Amino acid sequence: MSQVKVQNLRKRFGALTAVDSISFTVRTGEVLGFLGPNGAGKSTTMKMITGFLAPSGGAIEVAGFDVGEQPVEARRTIGYLPEGAPLYPDMTPAGLLDFVAGCRGLGGAEREQRVRETAARVNLDSVMFQRIETLSKGYKRRVGMAQAILHDPAVLILDEPTDGLDPTQKIEMRRLIRNMSRDKVIILSTHILEEVQSVCTRAIIISDGKLVANDTPAGLEARSRLHNQVILRIRMDGAQAGEESAMAAALRALPGVGEVKSAAAGGEAEFCIGAKGSAGIMDDVARFAHGQSWPVMELSRRRGSLEEVFTALTRSGE
Amino acid sequence: MDAVRSIFKRELAGYFGTPIAYVFLVIFLLLSGIFTFYMGQFFERGQADLVSFFSFHPWLYLFLVPALSMRLWAEERRTGTVELLLTLPVAPWQAVLGKFLASWLFIAVALLLTTPLWITVNVLGDPDNGVIVAGYTGSLLMAGAYLSVGACVSALTRNQVIAFVLSMTLCFLLVLSGFPLVLDLFSAWAPGLLVDAVAALSFLTHFNAVTRGVIDLQDLVYFLSMIVFFLFVNTVLVDLKKSE
Numbered sequence: 001m002s003q004v005k006v007q008n009l010r011k012r013f014g015a016l017t018a019v020d021s022i023s024f025t026v027r028t029g030e031v032l033g034f035l036g037p038n039g040a041g042k043s044t045t046m047k048m049i050t051g052f053l054a055p056s057g058g059a060i061e062v063a064g065f066d067v068g069e070q071p072v073e074a075r076r077t078i079g080y081l082p083e084g085a086p087l088y089p090d091m092t093p094a095g096l097l098d099f100v101a102g103c104r105g106l107g108g109a110e111r112e113q114r115v116r117e118t119a120a121r122v123n124l125d126s127v128m129f130q131r132i133e134t135l136s137k138g139y140k141r142r143v144g145m146a147q148a149i150l151h152d153p154a155v156l157i158l159d160e161p162t163d164g165l166d167p168t169q170k171i172e173m174r175r176l177i178r179n180m181s182r183d184k185v186i187i188l189s190t191h192i193l194e195e196v197q198s199v200c201t202r203a204i205i206i207s208d209g210k211l212v213a214n215d216t217p218a219g220l221e222a223r224s225r226l227h228n229q230v231i232l233r234i235r236m237d238g239a240q241a242g243e244e245s246a247m248a249a250a251l252r253a254l255p256g257v258g259e260v261k262s263a264a265a266g267g268e269a270e271f272c273i274g275a276k277g278s279a280g281i282m283d284d285v286a287r288f289a290h291g292q293s294w295p296v297m298e299l300s301r302r303r304g305s306l307e308e309v310f311t312a313l314t315r316s317g318e
Numbered sequence: 319m320d321a322v323r324s325i326f327k328r329e330l331a332g333y334f335g336t337p338i339a340y341v342f343l344v345i346f347l348l349l350s351g352i353f354t355f356y357m358g359q360f361f362e363r364g365q366a367d368l369v370s371f372f373s374f375h376p377w378l379y380l381f382l383v384p385a386l387s388m389r390l391w392a393e394e395r396r397t398g399t400v401e402l403l404l405t406l407p408v409a410p411w412q413a414v415l416g417k418f419l420a421s422w423l424f425i426a427v428a429l430l431l432t433t434p435l436w437i438t439v440n441v442l443g444d445p446d447n448g449v450i451v452a453g454y455t456g457s458l459l460m461a462g463a464y465l466s467v468g469a470c471v472s473a474l475t476r477n478q479v480i481a482f483v484l485s486m487t488l489c490f491l492l493v494l495s496g497f498p499l500v501l502d503l504f505s506a507w508a509p510g511l512l513v514d515a516v517a518a519l520s521f522l523t524h525f526n527a528v529t530r531g532v533i534d535l536q537d538l539v540y541f542l543s544m545i546v547f548f549l550f551v552n553t554v555l556v557d558l559k560k561s562e
Contacts, residue, residue: 047401047561051405052401052404052405052560052561053561071409072407072408072409072547073407075405075406075408076407078405082398082399082401082402082405086397086398086399086401086402087402088328088332088397088398088399088402089336089397090332090335090336091328091331091332095331097326099324099325099327099328099404102320102321102323102324102327102404103320103321103324103325103407103408104320104406104407105320105321105407107320122468147402231531
């Protein structure tokens with residue numbers, strides 16, 4: 001079973017510790033997202049996994065190969081899209097893919113077939129014989145992606161694969177990543193949180209070189225202060241007029257309810273009802289509101305916000 | 319060997335995919351013509367040999383080879399493609415060797431294009447073709463030595479102009495290391511053995527020995543070991559500096 005194992009990985013640049021004792025494991029079928037502010041150490045970690053950068057300490061194992069001891073064997077199993085997808089500007093996509101295939105030891109008919117299939121897979125056919133420097137950013141990124149997946153690698157490492165793409169291209173790229181995930185280990189970095197929700201099975205948040213969270217996207221959301229919060233909106237006419245603070249107090253008295261915030265505007269009041277534990281309070285709130293005969297306009301449960309968790313986790317280091 | 323071959327092919331195609339190849343070839347032929355006929359007085363000497371052609375090669379290479387080698391690594395690092403190249407299953411020495419062989423073959427092509435001159439001497443007179451073959455061999459070996467120095471320096475910087483100027487300077491010192499200009503720097507303080515060692519490093523001394531028509535093992539070993547040494551340093555530098 002091919003996997004990526006990182007143990008106590010460290011990287012120092014002079015006095016700066018860019019990566020500080022990071023450990024994690026990724027298994028086949030998983031799509032791991034690296035999240036973190038710019039300069040948090042995401043790219044540095046990826047460069048060390050691909051063997052481009054030598055770690056200051058710790059161990060990396062890719063598909064059973066120690067990256068420090070058997071760098072070439074390890075790299076054979078890896079497909080890598082570096083940050084910004086650097087490519088030889090004076091080559092054509094056809095020439096570049098042929099070159100990469102050659103370096104990867106693919107020859108003859110197999111090489112041709114691989115190049116053709118990969119080009120079709122990322123929709124490069126129409127620009128195969130144009131110089132790369134004349135291509136749009138979206139096409140350049142696809143060429144970068146094509147060279148990474150050309151040899152059908154067991155481990156795919158993508159540094160900001162959707163950065164700089166337009167919304168349609170982003171969606172296409174995510175679809176491509178999802179489609180490939182079944183038989184691969186995929187590690188990608190991003191600073192777009194919705195991307196984590198749409199493609200990743202697990203996310204790691206890195207801040208100041210340290211791993212601050214390693215969880216599923218849903219698990220991360222659950223860490224949010226806002227998770228399971230119930231929103232209740234009530235029409236404030238007749239009996240209820242001007243009573244919102246009393247109503248808030250009544251809600252607060254319910255079992256399992258924590259903080260309640262109320263706001264009234266335009267004849268309606270909105271209550272944000274926080275839950276004390278992890279148990280849902282939706283049902284209790286609904287029954288209570290019904291029992292009080294409040295004219296309910298909206299009753300909904302909030303999911304945790306990844307943004308909020310991300311901000312809370314990455315700010316703590318400051 | 320797949321990797322070396324692929325890198326070699328890519329690099330060679332890179333020369334011909336850009337104007338570099340044509341500019342280089344034209345300038346090389348033009349200058350070697352000028353040197354041979356005007357400065358070397360090819361006709362006036364009245365001798366059926368190519369001495370006036372070969373004797374200018376050390377000076378011609380001094381600025382043409384660094385112009386060829388300056389981009390080898392500096393360009394890769396400036397555009398970031400070094401990350402693409404060295405995360406392929408390619409060992410640094412394979413990349414160094416592939417690039418070197420491509421540029422060396424390119425210079426060999428340039429030399430090959432000067433053969434009309436060889437034909438000319440054969441038409442006009444009766445030259446010692448063995449000496450001429452030795453001259454070509456020596457010239458190609460010397461070009462390889464220049465090239466390995468240039469490739470090595472190119473790995474030091476991401477700026478091609480700096481790479482050019484530095485390799486030209488280093489080559490200049492190596493060309494002249496048998497002459498007072500360089501030796502005086504050492505003779506004042508260094509022991510005689512070191513001065514002799516420096517003097518023995520001169521491109522010019524070894525090249526002149528070869529162009530006289532005697533391909534001495536010593537000169538062959540000299541040029542080949544220069545190439546191997548600088549390519550070795552090149553490999554170390556590439557590995558050290560790649561991610562900076």
